[in-house]
């Protein structure tokens with residue numbers, strides 16, 4: 451069985467992330483969605499909340515496991531016996547960072563391949579940071595994030611008069 455890791459901050463998970471998880475789950479036997487625990491950049495949501503939101507949004511996918519990791523991604527991927535790391539690509543602006551990360555990971559661990567999934571065109575504009583900003587300002591995030599994430603965001607967003 452081919453195992454893949456889909457790592458990220460997921461702060462919070464968007465519909466674009468879930469689309470990639472669904473497509474990865476149809477290609478691989480098992481997909482570990484790995485939420486980074488100690489990112490250099492401070493996350494808005496705690497990692498347990500980020501995991502809870504992902505679990506709620508992926509419960510229909512039987513071969514997807516929501517997990518967390520800290521330290522080097524390749525160490526985690528080796529521990530899980532993964533043959534691939536999945537990353538999503540939205541625009542050319544993603545490319546430089548993703549290219550650098552993929553080549554660095556390959557240098558450290560040539561046996562694990564990074565595989566890029568092109569974004570669903572309807573999600574090409576979406577990012578977690580945009581979603582956070584909209585929610586903080588009390589704007590609508592419906593259709594941008596899964597329903598359970600929308601509920602969590604509403605808890606933190608200002609109520610409109």
Ligand code: PNS
Pocket residue numbers: 457458459460486521522523524550551554555
């Ligand atoms: O969703 P993000 O924030 O773009 O995800 C970035 C992530 C978590 C995949 C990346 O920062 C990562 O893999 N961090 C773990 C540390 C590591 O392995 N670094 C070396 C490879 S660049």
